[in-house]
Every structure is written in C-alpha cells, then in structure tokens.
Amino acid sequence: MSASLQNDPSLAVPAPAKESRGGSLGPVRNLGLVIALVILCVVGIITAGDRFASTDNVVTILRLAAVTGVVAVGMTFVITGGGIDLSVGAILALASVWATTTGTQDMADSIGWIAMVFSALLVGTCAGVINGVLIAYGKVVPFIATLAMLASARGLAEVIADRKTQIIRNQGFTDFFGAEPAGIPVIVIIFAVVTAAGWFLLNRTTFGRRTFAVGGNPEAARLAGIKVQRHTVYLYALSGLTCGIAAVMLMSRTTTGSSTHGTGLELQTIAAVVIGGTLLSGGRGTVTGTLLGVVIFTTLTNVFTLNNLSTSTQAVANGVIIVIAVLLQQQIANRKT
Amino acid sequence: MPQPLLEMRGIVKEFPGVRALDGVDLVVRAGEVHCLLGQNGAGKSTLIKILSGAHDVDEGTILWNGDPVSFADPQAALATGIATIYQELDLIDGLSVADNIYLGHEKARGGVTRDRDMNRSARELLRRLGHPEIRPTREVGSLSAAGKQIVSMARALSRSAQVIVMDEPSAVLDPDEVDGLFRVVEDLRSSGAAIIYISHRLEEIRRIGDRLTVLKDGRTVATDLPARETPTAELVTLMTGRTVSSVFPRRTTTLPEGAPLLSVDALTRPGEFADVSFDVRPGEIVGIAGLVGAGRSEIIETVYGARRAASGSVTVAGRPLHNGSVSAAVSAGLGLCPEERKSQGLVLDDAVYRNISLASLDRFAQYGISREGAERRAAHEAARSVDVRPDDPNRIIRTLSGGNQQKVVLARWLLRSCKVLLLDEPTRGVDVGARAEIYALIRELADSGVALVIVSSDIDEVLGLSDRVLVVADGRVVHDGPSDAIDASGVLDRILAEHDSTPIQEEDIA
Ligand SMILES: Nc1ncnc2c1ncn2[C@@H]1O[C@H](COP(=O)(O)OP(=O)(O)OP(=O)(O)O)[C@@H](O)[C@H]1O
Ligand SMILES: [Mg+2]
Numbered sequence: 001m002s003a004s005l006q007n008d009p010s011l012a013v014p015a016p017a018k019e020s021r022g023g024s025l026g027p028v029r030n031l032g033l034v035i036a037l038v039i040l041c042v043v044g045i046i047t048a049g050d051r052f053a054s055t056d057n058v059v060t061i062l063r064l065a066a067v068t069g070v071v072a073v074g075m076t077f078v079i080t081g082g083g084i085d086l087s088v089g090a091i092l093a094l095a096s097v098w099a100t101t102t103g104t105q106d107m108a109d110s111i112g113w114i115a116m117v118f119s120a121l122l123v124g125t126c127a128g129v130i131n132g133v134l135i136a137y138g139k140v141v142p143f144i145a146t147l148a149m150l151a152s153a154r155g156l157a158e159v160i161a162d163r164k165t166q167i168i169r170n171q172g173f174t175d176f177f178g179a180e181p182a183g184i185p186v187i188v189i190i191f192a193v194v195t196a197a198g199w200f201l202l203n204r205t206t207f208g209r210r211t212f213a214v215g216g217n218p219e220a221a222r223l224a225g226i227k228v229q230r231h232t233v234y235l236y237a238l239s240g241l242t243c244g245i246a247a248v249m250l251m252s253r254t255t256t257g258s259s260t261h262g263t264g265l266e267l268q269t270i271a272a273v274v275i276g277g278t279l280l281s282g283g284r285g286t287v288t289g290t291l292l293g294v295v296i297f298t299t300l301t302n303v304f305t306l307n308n309l310s311t312s313t314q315a316v317a318n319g320v321i322i323v324i325a326v327l328l329q330q331q332i333a334n335r336k337t
Numbered sequence: 338m339p340q341p342l343l344e345m346r347g348i349v350k351e352f353p354g355v356r357a358l359d360g361v362d363l364v365v366r367a368g369e370v371h372c373l374l375g376q377n378g379a380g381k382s383t384l385i386k387i388l389s390g391a392h393d394v395d396e397g398t399i400l401w402n403g404d405p406v407s408f409a410d411p412q413a414a415l416a417t418g419i420a421t422i423y424q425e426l427d428l429i430d431g432l433s434v435a436d437n438i439y440l441g442h443e444k445a446r447g448g449v450t451r452d453r454d455m456n457r458s459a460r461e462l463l464r465r466l467g468h469p470e471i472r473p474t475r476e477v478g479s480l481s482a483a484g485k486q487i488v489s490m491a492r493a494l495s496r497s498a499q500v501i502v503m504d505e506p507s508a509v510l511d512p513d514e515v516d517g518l519f520r521v522v523e524d525l526r527s528s529g530a531a532i533i534y535i536s537h538r539l540e541e542i543r544r545i546g547d548r549l550t551v552l553k554d555g556r557t558v559a560t561d562l563p564a565r566e567t568p569t570a571e572l573v574t575l576m577t578g579r580t581v582s583s584v585f586p587r588r589t590t591t592l593p594e595g596a597p598l599l600s601v602d603a604l605t606r607p608g609e610f611a612d613v614s615f616d617v618r619p620g621e622i623v624g625i626a627g628l629v630g631a632g633r634s635e636i637i638e639t640v641y642g643a644r645r646a647a648s649g650s651v652t653v654a655g656r657p658l659h660n661g662s663v664s665a666a667v668s669a670g671l672g673l674c675p676e677e678r679k680s681q682g683l684v685l686d687d688a689v690y691r692n693i694s695l696a697s698l699d700r701f702a703q704y705g706i707s708r709e710g711a712e713r714r715a716a717h718e719a720a721r722s723v724d725v726r727p728d729d730p731n732r733i734i735r736t737l738s739g740g741n742q743q744k745v746v747l748a749r750w751l752l753r754s755c756k757v758l759l760l761d762e763p764t765r766g767v768d769v770g771a772r773a774e775i776y777a778l779i780r781e782l783a784d785s786g787v788a789l790v791i792v793s794s795d796i797d798e799v800l801g802l803s804d805r806v807l808v809v810a811d812g813r814v815v816h817d818g819p820s821d822a823i824d825a826s827g828v829l830d831r832i833l834a835e836h837d838s839t840p841i842q843e844e845d846i847a
Contacts, residue, residue, distance in 0.1 A: 206443040206450055213429045213440055220427035223391055224492075225412040225441035283431040 032328030033276065033292040036321065040299050048306040057302065059185065063253070065298040066191035067092075067246045067262075072269040072276075072290045073198035074242030079270070079278050080202070080285025081235040082215035083135065083142040087149035088243050089265030091127045093258065094157040095120040095247035100166040100257025113173035120251070121244035127153055128240020132233030146236075150266070157259035166257040177252030187249040194245060199287040211235065216283025271318070272297055275325040296321065340403050342367040342531050343388075343419075343500055348397035350383055350555075352736060355727070357383040359555040360397070363533075365500065370522060370532045372542045372564050375552035376576050376768040377740030378726045381535050382424050384552070385502045388533075389421040390414035415441070420498035424505050424535075424739045424766070426485045428492075430478030435459035437477050438492045462491040465524075467517035482509040482676060483629040490518065494525075501525060502533045505739065507541055508766045509676075511629040511794045512829070519545050537740070537768050538795075539569055551575045577770040585801035586780040595619070596655070598788040599671075599757045601640055604649035609635040610812035613649070617757065617788040622779065624803030624820060625792045626828050632812040633792045634676050637759045640790075641673040642666040653757060670756030672696065674746055674763060676792075682746040683734050690716035690730035692745050697753045719748040722778055724771045740766045744775070751778060757788045764798065776802055796825045810835035 044052035051057060071088050078085045098104065099120035108115040127149060134145040168174060177186050202208040213221040214231050222228045243262075250261050274280055275296070276289025300321060304314045343365040350358040358380045365371045373381050386392040388399070390408035399406050401417060408414040414421075428437045435455045436443075444454045459473035468487050471480070477488060486509050493501050503522075507515045522532055522545055536542060542549060546564025550557060551572065559575050574580055597616035604613045610632035617623045625633045638644045640651050645661030652658065659665040675682050683692055693716035694701060701712035717730040723744040725737070734742060743766050750758055763779070764772045779802060783789055793799050799806055800820045808816035810832045816823070 204450055204452075205448045206445045207448060209432065209436055209440065209443055209450060212432050212436075216429040216431045217427070220429055221440070223389070223411050223421070223423060223427050225410075225415045227410075227412065283429065 030277070030286070030289055030292060033289060033296060033325060035328060036325050037292060037296050037299065040296060040303065044299065044303040044306070047303065051306050052303065055183070057306075059183070059188070061295070061298050061302050062188045062191070063185050064301065065294050066185075066187045067250050067253070068265065068268050068272065068298070069191050069291065069294040070194045070242050070246045070249065071239075071262075071265060072272045072294050073194055073287060074239035075269045075273050076198065076276070076278055076285050076287055076290045077202065077211055078142075078235050078239045079273055079280060080215050080282060081211045081232065082218065082282030083232065083235065084146065084270070084280075085128075085131065085236065085239045086143065086146040086266045087127065087131060087153055088239065088269060089262035090150045090153035090157070091124055091240055091243040092247045092250065092262035092265060093260065094127060094153040094160075095123040095244045096251050096257040096261045097157040097161045097166065097259055098123045098257075099247065100168055100251060101160060105168070105170060108170045108173065113170045113176065116168075116170065116173055116251075117248050120247045121241060124240040124242070124244025124247060125237050126240070128237040128243070129233060131240065132236030135236065136229035136232035154259060161257065161259045163259065168251060168255045168257065174252060174255055177248070187252060190245065190249060194242065195287060195291050202285065202287050207234070212283060212285070214282075215285070268297065269294075271322055275322050293325075296325070339366065341365060341400075342402060344398075344400040344403075345384070345388065346398045346400070348384060348387060348399075349395045350380075350387060350392060351395050355736075357555055358387070360557075361552060361555065362557045362560060363550055364560070365531045365533060367499070367531050368526055368529050369547040370526055370534055370545050370564070372546040372549035373533060373535045373552065374542070374549055374572060374576055376726075377744070377766075377771060378738040379552040379576070380555040381552055382504055382738060383555075385421060385504055385533065385535070386423075388414065388500075389419060389423075389502060391421075391423075412441075415496060415498070418499035419502065420493040420496040420500070421502040422486075422489045422493045422504060422506050424508075426482070426489060428477045428485055428488060430476070432477060433474050434463075434471060434477055434480075434488050434491075435473035437488055438462065438473075438495050440492070442496065458495070459491065462494050463487070465494070466490055466521055467514070481630060481634075483511070483514060486510060487514070490521070494521070498530065500531045500533065502535075504535045505537070505766055506534075507536055507538060509629065509762075509794070511627075512796065513628055515541065537766065537772075539572065539769070553578065573769055576768070579770075586777045598654055599640075599790070600652040602650045602652070604636065604639055604651065605647050606635060606639055606644060607647055608812075609644075610639075610809070613809075613812075613814055615807055615814065615817060617790060619756075619786045619788050620783050621805065622783050622789045622791060622803040624799035624806045625790065625809055626796055626799045626806055626832075627809035628832060629794055631809045631832075633809050634761050635812075636809065637673065637761060637790060637792055638675075640666075641671055641759060643673070671759065672750045672753050672755035672757070673759045674750040674761060676761040676765075682749075683742060685735045686733060688731050688733060689720055689725060689737070689745055692734055693719050693730075693749045693752055696749050700754075715752060716748075719752040720745065722751065722774075723748045724774050740768055740771070743767055744771060747775065751782065755787065757790070758782065759790045759792075761792045762794065763791060764793070764795070796828050800825060800828070808832060 075085055075088065099116045104116055104119050131146055131149050134140045135142050179186050202211065210226050210231055213226060214228050218228050251257055272293035273290050276286055276293035278285040278289060297318065300317060301314060341364045345361065345363040348358050348361045361380065361384055363384065375381050383392065387394045390411040390413050406417060429440065438459045439455050444451045456473040463469060463471050466487055471484060471487065477485060486506060490506060506518060510518060525532055534546060542564050549562050549564045551559040553576060595618060598619045599617040602614050605611045613636055615623065627633050635644060639646050642658065642661055642663040642665060650657050653669040653671065658669055690713050694712045698707060701708050713730060720730060721728065725741050725744045725748065734745060747763055764775055767775060779789060791799065791803055803820045806820040806823060807814050808828050808831045815835045816831045
C-alpha cells in the first residue's frame, strides 16, 4: 500500500488477500534476498575470483557473520514483538568486559573457563531484563529505554575496564572457542545453533506464537489471556542473552574484552532484521530472513575488503542494498497476490 | 429457582469524565440466552468488558455460582469459564486462523505447538459454524470482516466456556451466517451454557433470546423481561426514553428524469465480480443487496478507485474516471464511507471533530492554513446531525462506544458534500433511535441532488431506504429494479437461485 494511502485513513482499504502463513513468512519473500545474495556472489567472483570463491573465504564470511547473526536473532524477536533494542552493542561490550575482569578470570582459573561464559550470559540477560521491565512495567518507550541502556551499559563497561582492553589469559577458553572441528570454527557452529533454535522458538512454540500476537496487536493479545507485560520482559531478556552469547564469541575471536566491542552493532542488526522481512512495526518476523540479511551484509563487506575499497564506499553500498532488497521483496510479494 | 450461574450486582465503572456504568445489575442463568439491550453508549460493552476481565471494576460484586469472584485480567475470566467475542474485532492479522483461535491456549506439548492438532480442531470448529471453506492455515489479515467475525466466534467456542458473551456478533454477518450463528447458540444453550447476547437488531433478539435486560445511561432500567413477548414499542421506549415512529422516510419529491450522475459499465475484477453495470441519477438512492462475500464492498471500492478494475469503466457526470485512482475519484466528487471503521475509517486517538473534518480539510483551509473555528463548528454540527453521544466534539474517538464511532465515520462523509456518496454498511452497530435519524439524513441528501449507493447486509434497510435495488450474488448483478417491486424474500430468492446455478467458491467469505 502506498504511503499516501496510509496517511489518509479515510481512503485506506485493506491490502489484497495474501496467502502467506503468518508466522513463517513464505519462501517467496526470502527469494528477493536470495537473488540479492546471488548477485553479490557473482560480483565477488568476477572482481576477486578465487580469493572470493574459496572455502577459506566462505569460512571467513561466516565467522564475521556469526556475532552479528546471533544478536540479530534476538533482535528479530524483539522487533517481531513490537519493540526495538538499541542497546545490543553496549550490552555486548559490558558482558565482554565483565567476563574478562581480573576477578572473573581468577575465578575461571579455579573453577574453569565456564565461569567467564556464565558471567557474560548472566550480565547480558540481566541487562535485557532491566530493559524489559522498564518497557513493560515502567511504560517507557522501547526506543528511549534501550537508548538509556545503550549509554549506561557502555559507560559502565568503560568504568569497569578503566578504558583498557582486557586480555584473556585463560588458555582453556581460547582453546575451546578457537577450535575448528572439521574445519568449521566453533563460533560458526554456535551461530548455526542459535539461528536454528531461534527459528524453532519463533515458528514452532507457543512462545513464538505469542510473540507475533504481542507485536501484532497487544490489546488483542491481552484479551486472549496472554500476559503481555511478562512476555515483553522475556523478549528483551532473550535479546540480552543473545548479546551475552555474542560477547563470548567476540571475546574468543579477539581474545579480549573491551568497552568498545560491538560499536554500531545495533544498526547492523536492525538493518539485517528489517531487510530480512521482519516488520519494524511488529507482528511479522522471520529468522530465515534475518539470517539472509546478515549474510548479505557480511558478504558485501567481504567483497569490498577483497577489492580494497574504502569503508565509506561500503557504507553507501550498504544503504543502497537495503533499498534494493526491500524493493525486490515488495515486487515479488505484489506479483504473488 | 435454581442458583443463577452469574450475578453482577451494583457494577460501577468510571472513565475520566464519564460514569459509564452507574450501578448495573445482571443475572444470568445456565442454559439461557440473555440479551442485553441499550442505545449506543448505554454501557453494554463496558459491562461485558468488566465481566471478561478487560476492565477493572470500580464498585460492585460479581458472583459465580453464588461465590464472589474478581477478575484481575482476561486470563482469570477465561479460566473461570467466560469467553467473550468483543465488539471490535480483536484478532492478530499476521497469524493464521488456527493460531488466532488457539491464541493463549495453544495445543502444545512442553511449549512446542502441535500445529496439525490445532489445524484439525480449528477446521472442526469452523465446520460447526458452517464455514468449512475458511482454511485454518490462512492468514487472518486477508479475511473479510465477516470472516474475521467467524474466526472470533470459533475462538470463543474453542474455550468450551460456561458463559459466552457475544457483543454484536451479527453486525457484520448476512442473514445466512446469522442463521449459522443461531444454530450454534442453540447448541450451546441446550448443552447448558449461558449466552449473553448483545445486538441492536430486535428481530434477532426475538428469535434467539430467552430473557433480556435493558441498560440506559449506565443503569439497568429493566431486567428479566421475556425476550419474545415484550412489545417492541415498550423496548424502544425503555432504551431511548421516547417513542420512535416510522423508520424509513419516504421519498418526497419525484425522481428527476435525466442523465445519470454515476455510471458504472461492465466493471470486472476476476475472482471478485464480473460485468457489473449500473447507473445512479442525481437524487437517487441505489441499494446493493447480497450476501457478505458476494462482492458488494469490492464493487464500490473499485468504483472509488481503491481497487483497480481489470476492465470496465466508471463515469461521473459524463467524464470517465482514471482507473484505480482514489484521488481522481475524490476530485470528481466521489466519497466512500468504508465498511471497517477501525482499520479504514478513524484516527482513534484524535478528537471527534478532527475525524469528521478530515475528508473536508480543504473547505476549512486558506493557503493551507486551517480555520479551526469554522472547522470545529461545522464538524460539531455534522456530529449532532447523526446524534453522536456524548455531544462533545473534543472527545477522543477511542473513548466512544462502537455505535458512536460508526456515526462519526458517517458524519465525516455527510460533511464532505460529495456529488456521489458510496456508503458501505452505514448503520452497522447503530441503535434504533439513531438509525431513524441517519435514514432521514440520507434521504435529505438525496433530495438535495446527491447520488447515493448503499451497501448493507440488512435487506430491510436496503429495500426501505433505496429507490432502486441491485441484487449481487457471486460477483454478478442478478437483479436490478425499483425497490418497491421486490421484497426481502424476493431478494433472497434471487440470491439463492444464483447460488444453486454456480458452484460455491472456495473462498466465499474472503
Ligand atoms: N476507554 C474509555 N474511556 C472513556 N470513556 C469510555 C471508554 N470506553 C467507553 N467509554 C464511554 O462509556 C460509555 C459506554 O460505552 P459502551 O462502549 O459500553 O457503550 P455500548 O452500550 O456498548 O454502546 P454501542 O451500542 O455503541 O456499542 C460511553 O459513553 C463511552 O463513551
Ligand atoms: Mg458496544
């Protein structure tokens, strides 16, 4: 429906009948993304040849995609549930710093590196719960609540780390997460597991069904007996948890914890989620789309890096690709009806 | 006398600035259909929202089988055994039919949904409601208003509740579907459930009701009346506090002969309607009768340019309209008062007067700057003419009762001084008293030379109000003639004849 029609409610008419199933948006909508990805790969092969089309490079792309991808899965839930989470990057930074303080690392030395993982997940989830409580019970707009969290979580991370990069000295941790069984890095495996779990949770569980409901029409969800506020808290907690997981992944990739980790992550993930086909206004979401979105952006970065192009050109290309992907999706969706 | 299943005593509910309920009593027994009557804004929906846990109560008690209960949230009421079909459709557009039906009580094992089970039982429920053609996997947002209403009903049934509240369930249904609804209501009644039934259509209450309670201005004015025997005049007087005489105003002037103002020729949209032609002369009211899903709304939306016609043309005052362009239609003097007010008609969080003037802003603006005073005055007058209550142009639409919201949509198009006005279900959910006033107003418009097209599921309304009636069945015009030459059963016969000769479409209700 065109913007002008939407602005004048008196003229608005329901969109023509759609045949897609609500939860798992059909393969049709993802087709545009697949086409975009294919075009990108073709460009990569033409411009960089074997440097692009090698197993090593594919693994590199996936490793780069992993951190953003995990956070984007959490973001998909929040946005489908009618919210937004601007604090993901900051939470990631806080979790990475918290998990690499001397205190935590000493504990890790005595009881095992799992202590670091556990504290990262815990910090992420707690920050998410605070977001959720502020939004659901404090009635703070998601944009503002998570913006405040963005500022304060990164601030707190700076205070804790004293603006220094904290090196991970626990060998067990770096060994475990640095491993590459069968040539696949552990963090890529985590990425795959989180994505699969996210897909299952959104499409095959009552939690997922209720997420669509809460995002699509909170009042109707409430009348159907859903505890909307509690569910909202769960959604932000989930997003926080994925930030914790991503923090662990980034810690292993860089062997550091730092208050500058995850800068700009919120924009990358939101962009990936939205071009994936999840509605910013809530009620519709797709993990598969998000996955494609993340891979597209990472591949783009990769192609640019291989061709030694500047990050500024890349930023422009990112913008263009968002528009193209969305346009393609709409074209296909329209033709279908 | 056995213990009543449900008793509500001295219920008081205050909203900022209004006392919506001021000591209401309602007593419902198991195995009865209890009708709730009252004018728009009397407090019916508020009362049932308190019962369903959607609103908190300020004062009063609720007894369930004699024991006091309180419902903090909808979950609590549903768990007790009270399921509600709300007046505003309350479905999630992005979810499938089955998901909507089982929302909040999904069939699941350990949190994992069992979609196949849900689809199967959803199909069962829809069949029980007489609508096997609605596929459980279909997205609810793509259904028509009537389809959505049926899904809401299926949802209430899926709760196997002891009390089922229905707030104007028939408003968007056609007679056929109302029959289906009533069969289900009777089933429920004989299985011992109690039904609280709200409707502005008295003939429905006669057919299905056992006892009734009348509300007026937030108070119970009569209760325990027999639904079948109480004379209509008495009910109307109880509801309105006055007597309402003849409903349909007759035409006072003779229809001017002359060229048609609106002329629709062989309009076609495959799958929706085909080869629709009709003319409307200035001053004429043409009614479109037919079942929901027959393509009536689609036809007038296409005339209006909101949908693009595959072939055919629309001509206004001799000039053909650009296909599929609302702005062309609007500048040619067309207006459409849409069917679904919540999604299509109203800015819910804005004031009454601003909603009314929305379609006529040009009239009140000079160099793009609006003249508030004139705008407010004219809008207020339009609101009065359709009897919007309370009479306060600054009220926020969301806080109006359902029927009063409908009146606001109507007022907007009445204010707009169109040459051709298309009205889709103009009196849905409007009470008896206000309806008579709206009919009079529509007739006045016609007398002043406006060409009107009216779509309504209420056959009596179409016949009573219009000069000429088109009967539409399965997307085709099957009858076109003066409305005094045909009666309700004649219309139904035409529809059924067409139905028998064509196979019923799979997506009839869409
Ligand atoms: N959320 C609200 N805030 C403020 N006032 C409200 C709200 N909801 C309802 N009201 C007011 O309460 C009164 C009763 O409204 P209610 O919706 O119960 O009427 P109703 O009997 O259902 O009417 P209708 O037949 O039009 O549906 C009206 O005056 C209405 O304006
Ligand atoms: Mg009501």
